[in-house]
Amino acid sequence: MFENDISKSLIGLLPAAGKASRIQPLPCSKELLPVGFQSVGSEQGVMALRPKAVSQYLMESMHHAGVRKAYIVLNRQKWDIPAYYGPGTLTGIDLAYVITDYPYGAPFSLKQAFPFVSDATILFGFPDIRLTPVDAFTRLLERKSETRADLVLGLFRAKDPSKMDMVRLDSHGDITAVDIKPKITMLTYTWIIAAWSPVFTAFMQAYLDEVEPGLQLERQKTPKGRQAEYYVGHVIQAALDSDIKIANVIFEKGTYIDIGTPESLVSAIAQMATGEE
Secondary structure: OOOOOOHHHEEEEEEEOOOOHHHOOOOOOHHHOEEEEEEEEEEOOEEEEEEEEHHHHHHHHHHHOOOOEEEEEEOOOOOHHHHHHOOOOOOOOEEEEEEOOOOOOHHHHHHOOHHHHOOOEEEEEOOOEEEEOOOHHHHHHHHHHHHOOOEEEEEEEOOOHHHOEEEEEOOOOOEEEEEEOOOOOOOOEEEEEEEEOHHHHHHHHHHHHHHHHHHHHHHHHOOOOOOOOOOHHHHHHHHHOOOOOEEEEEOOOOEEEEOOOHHHHHHHHHHHHOOOO
16 A cells, blocks of 8 residues: 555664563573564475564564565674564565664664664654554554654553553543553553654654753763663654644554563563463
């Protein structure tokens, strides 16, 4: 549907610079942990199955929406990701890798890639989250085209609101605020994926440039290990407070599993062991 219009300027953006401290020790980057299986042909007439990395599911969903090029943002310790995916043959997407030294959190990791994607429509997701349906990004692009929004968020029912960016909706179903990891909440939905225009990329760039000096000063005064992380949700809230046009798609029947927490990692491995997909 999008192949002839925006797909040429469509780029996937995946932040993979985190240290996964909550689930260490790990034998590899968490984005490469297997949470399912894939067919690699047949052996002696029998379908051959091999483990499938969690991040591959996200890239399949992006590919389904028309993405043919993506940037994965890494820290200097995660060379196993480009070693595994290489140029992207396994995913059908041409992959490039950006190294970041920013210590503040995911939005600053994304900032490192902005010089390469400033004019593109971005499809964004977290590579340690497996989600359904596979056409989720396609539906975000459809909503973006319908509403001409600069940012479209994919909303899912939150399994554990205390670990997610929860969104407040008004009576029309529009997002009015983002509550980041609330300890207690009656809110239902969290955002998991996003599609955005160059307008939002420019907004995020300017906003991060503005808040970075304060974050730098705060980190200098805060003991290591107690420094707060800055989330993409903070940027979304700033956009809500501005004139950025934001829309959303609610995936009532959508599912997700975030292997970034010990409990969900155990659950994902258990599902894989029992053959659940």
